[in-house]
Amino acid sequence: MTDSLSQTTPHPHSSPNMPLNAKQLEQFAQELDALKENIMADLGQTDVDHIRHIMRLSRGSEIVGRTLIHFSLDPITWSLGVIGLGVSKILENMELGHNIMHGQYDWTNDPQLNSQTYEWDTACESDSWRYTHNYEHHTYTNIRGKDRDYGYGLLRLSHDIPWAPRHLAQFLNFIGLTVFFQWGVALHELEIERIVRREISLKDKLPFLKRFLRKGGKQAFKDYLFFPLLAGPFAPKVFLGNLAANGLRNLWASSVIFCGHFTEGAQSFPESVCENETRGHWYYRQLLGAGNFTGNRWLHILTGHLSFQIEHHLFPDIPAHRYAEISPKIKDICETYGLPYNTGSFWSQYKTVVQRVLKYSLPPTKAALA
Amino acid sequence: MTEINEHTDRQTPDFMAWLQSALFNRKAVEYFHPLLTALNPLSGPELKAQVLGVYSETNSAKRLRLKPRDNWNGFLPGQYISITLEVNGKNIQRHYSICSELALWENEGLIDIAVQQAPNGEMSNWIAHHIKSNAVIRISQATGEFTSKENATPKLFIAGGSGITAIFSMLINRDSDDPAPTVIYTARGEGNHLFKNQLTHLNDTKMKTRNNLVNNQTNDNAPSVILHDSIDGRLNEKTIREYCPDLADRSIYICGSHKFTSGINQILSDIGIEKEAIHSEAFINSGDLHTTATLPSSDSLIEFTRSKTQIQDTRNKTVLELAEAAQLNPKAGCRSGICHQCKCRKTSGIVMNALTGVESSSGMEDIQACISFPIGHVKIEL
Numbered sequence: 209m210t211d212s213l214s215q216t217t218p219h220p221h222s223s224p225n226m227p228l229n230a231k232q233l234e235q236f237a238q239e240l241d242a243l244k245e246n247i248m249a250d251l252g253q254t255d256v257d258h259i260r261h262i263m264r265l266s267r268g269s270e271i272v273g274r275t276l277i278h279f280s281l282d283p284i285t286w287s288l289g290v291i292g293l294g295v296s297k298i299l300e301n302m303e304l305g306h307n308i309m310h311g312q313y314d315w316t317n318d319p320q321l322n323s324q325t326y327e328w329d330t331a332c333e334s335d336s337w338r339y340t341h342n343y344e345h346h347t348y349t350n351i352r353g354k355d356r357d358y359g360y361g362l363l364r365l366s367h368d369i370p371w372a373p374r375h376l377a378q379f380l381n382f383i384g385l386t387v388f389f390q391w392g393v394a395l396h397e398l399e400i401e402r403i404v405r406r407e408i409s410l411k412d413k414l415p416f417l418k419r420f421l422r423k424g425g426k427q428a429f430k431d432y433l434f435f436p437l438l439a440g441p442f443a444p445k446v447f448l449g450n451l452a453a454n455g456l457r458n459l460w461a462s463s464v465i466f467c468g469h470f471t472e473g474a475q476s477f478p479e480s481v482c483e484n485e486t487r488g489h490w491y492y493r494q495l496l497g498a499g500n501f502t503g504n505r506w507l508h509i510l511t512g513h514l515s516f517q518i519e520h521h522l523f524p525d526i527p528a529h530r531y532a533e534i535s536p537k538i539k540d541i542c543e544t545y546g547l548p549y550n551t552g553s554f555w556s557q558y559k560t561v562v563q564r565v566l567k568y569s570l571p572p573t574k575a576a577l578a
Numbered sequence: 579m580t581e582i583n584e585h586t587d588r589q590t591p592d593f594m595a596w597l598q599s600a601l602f603n604r605k606a607v608e609y610f611h612p613l614l615t616a617l618n619p620l621s622g623p624e625l626k627a628q629v630l631g632v633y634s635e636t637n638s639a640k641r642l643r644l645k646p647r648d649n650w651n652g653f654l655p656g657q658y659i660s661i662t663l664e665v666n667g668k669n670i671q672r673h674y675s676i677c678s679e680l681a682l683w684e685n686e687g688l689i690d691i692a693v694q695q696a697p698n699g700e701m702s703n704w705i706a707h708h709i710k711s712n713a714v715i716r717i718s719q720a721t722g723e724f725t726s727k728e729n730a731t732p733k734l735f736i737a738g739g740s741g742i743t744a745i746f747s748m749l750i751n752r753d754s755d756d757p758a759p760t761v762i763y764t765a766r767g768e769g770n771h772l773f774k775n776q777l778t779h780l781n782d783t784k785m786k787t788r789n790n791l792v793n794n795q796t797n798d799n800a801p802s803v804i805l806h807d808s809i810d811g812r813l814n815e816k817t818i819r820e821y822c823p824d825l826a827d828r829s830i831y832i833c834g835s836h837k838f839t840s841g842i843n844q845i846l847s848d849i850g851i852e853k854e855a856i857h858s859e860a861f862i863n864s865g866d867l868h869t870t871a872t873l874p875s876s877d878s879l880i881e882f883t884r885s886k887t888q889i890q891d892t893r894n895k896t897v898l899e900l901a902e903a904a905q906l907n908p909k910a911g912c913r914s915g916i917c918h919q920c921k922c923r924k925t926s927g928i929v930m931n932a933l934t935g936v937e938s939s940s941g942m943e944d945i946q947a948c949i950s951f952p953i954g955h956v957k958i959e960l
Contacts, residue, residue, distance in 0.1 A: 241933075245934060251667065252666040252667045252668075253664075253666050253667040254667075255667055256664070256667035257667075260612055263612050264612050264613055264616060267609065267610075267612065267613055268613065310918065311918035311921060311946075314918065314921060314944045315668060315943075315944075316664075316667055316668050316669055317668060317669035317670070317671075317942070317943050317944060318664075318669050320608060320611070320612070322921075322944065323918050323921055324918070324921045324944075327599075327603040327604060328603065329603055338917075338918075338919060339911070339919070342911065342916075342917040342918060342919060343911035343912055343917040343919050346912075346916055346917055347911065347912040347914075347916055347917055426596075426599065426600035426603075427600075429600050430600050430601050434600070434601065487914075524916065524917075525916075525918060
């Protein structure tokens with residue numbers, strides 16, 4: 209592989225429309241590596257202060273939210289409580305959980321910020337997440353058949369996947385995934401699509417199912433049993449409040465993630481690219497598989513800075529609140545190499561997601577349509 | 579009745595642990611900790627101490643006076659504590675010997691540590707320039723086997739550099755009827771001997787104490803202290819014999835950098851001193867790091883502390899490959915530094931990052947096993 213770097217032939221496994229030759233790809237990688245090193249050398253107190261501030265905010269907001277739900281006698285107080293608890297879960301899942309588990313704060317050596325021991329406030333068990341997300345999704349991003357986040361085994365998002373009649377209903381799957389997102393994520397490692405195809409049996413997944421029940425059970429116990437019962441006769445009100453807060457988080461988290469990878473501009477790749485992939489090509493694939501959306505500082509924080517999905521995929525272990533300052537530099541580099549930088553407003557990106565889900569629910573040709 | 583009690587005793591902690599993990603996804607105390615420390619930095623389950631004062635001992639050494647919280651158990655002279663500080667957002671941990679009198683702890687609940695500034699020392703430089711009175715730092719219980727063993731035999735103390743701290747502690751806290759010890763203390767350059775004044779006045783102080791305790795006794799068990807300057811030459815067999823002619827009849831305590839203690843141990847074993855008579859304690863000096871890095875790699879050794887296995891000759895192998903070779907079945911993922919699945923704790927030693935070529939510090943930290951090449955002697959918690 210190293211031999212071909214000095215030549216001007218394209219990467220043998222790259223997608224057909226790859227605009228860079230091997231040498232350019234290597235330079236591209238070097239520029240990105242240098243950018244990363246600069247940031248890593250600059251990490252310090254402000255980064256830790258930021259994440260601890262968000263941690264206090266999330267926990268404070270949970271305490272206030274649950275208290276308001278518990279004592280509310282009118283719909284306004286109750287709604288404020290739901291928002292407080294929902295925001296707490298959003299901050300915890302997005303800016304804290306997701307980012308800490310990526311190892312963004314491991315350099316601090318703080319046990320509370322350790323990627324391998326952090327456990328988050330959602331049905332998905334952290335170990336399962338670290339495997340399916342950090343390893344599978346981030347290593348094999350948007351490689352069809354290898355990145356199971358690509359469509360979550362439910363959505364057909366490219367004509368490279370053969371059409372079947374069940375895809376006609378995929379918009380319903382899309383809605384279902386949005387509403388029950390935390391349970392979808394929690395069951396991701398089950399690989400339902402492979403069980404349906406009989407490649408694996410349910411029996412193989414028993415150890416995983418045990419772990420799923422252990423963690424999911426705890427979350428259900430907390431939100432749908434413990435805190436409701438604490439309110440005695442007002443249990444239904446608390447039950448509904450917690451359901452709404454979880455729903456709020458599900459809606460938000462799923463929308464952010466769909467905008468990151470399922471937009472019109474996000475490309476997918478064949479499995480062959482994994483063989484002897486260079487670092488440059490890995491960067492290239494990360495760039496093309498992701499999409500950003502614009503917003504102000506608090507919108508970015510509420511998305512866990514996944515509104516900078518491109519920067520996140522290039523540098524999954526740089527503290528995410530740094531993506532904003534990296535972003536213009538990445539844009540410049542993309543311009544230099546003539547590579548696309550997929551961005552837009554939240555709604556314009558979300559619109560293309562919905563369009564894409566609808567478009568690929570139908571078979572590829574007009575003849576088939578008729 | 580007893581049976582039921584036993585049953586609930588066993589069940590309650592499990593249920594409470596489960597309940598805490600269900601409600602907070604961690605221990606309750608860990609959940610509330612960030613909120614409570616914002617109000618009171620001394621709160622929390624960890625051992626902590628407040629810095630009451632920072633004093634200059636020499637141009638390059640500071641003495642910190644600490645007030646540990648009530649859950650700290652005290653110390654034996656010669657023992658050390660580990661200190662964890664957040665230096666520019668990063669937690670680093672180092673060990674320092676306690677160098678104050680037992681009486682200070684027993685009467686006022688205070689201890690002192692001495693911190694010698696090392697050229698590349700992350701923590702010692704931070705302490706020298708940034709730490710202020712009233713700061714709250716995390717500490718450990720006192721630990722270490724390097725303590726005064728038996729009293730009948732006269733002692734010879736040999737200290738190199740900041741190795742004097744542990745020995746100083748033994749000297750100022752020794753029993754007044756211990757036979758006279760000899761202290762050989764080597765440091766580099768004029769004015770770099772820690773506790774120089776206190777050491778040279780140990781004689782007078784002792785005299786005074788004795789006069790108060792027992793009248794008219796001679797001062798023949800006061801320590802004789804030799805301050806050696808290593809610019810005039812390193813300690814060797816000849817100088818040690820000169821300083822302490824009866825060294826064969828003494829029990830010997832050595833403290834200093836790893837290089838120093840192994841050098842002195844070698845000299846003593848060449849003379850024919852029995853191993854049983856020698857107690858030594860070594861520390862890793864950040865100044866030695868670069869010599870460690872240039873060691874022939876055949877001197878390399880990786881220790882997996884949890885499984886108590888080790889592998890010699892770690893050349894050109896990552897920590898992950900070595901752990902797999904030791905059949906530890908470590909967790910791994912992308913094998914290219916992306917996913918952090920293989921993260922593990924290095925308790926000591928240096929590793930080189932394969933992607934950046936940067937060498938780590940020698941202290942405790944979390945590393946990515948798949949892109950870390952061990953250098954020299956490395957300990958991993960696996």
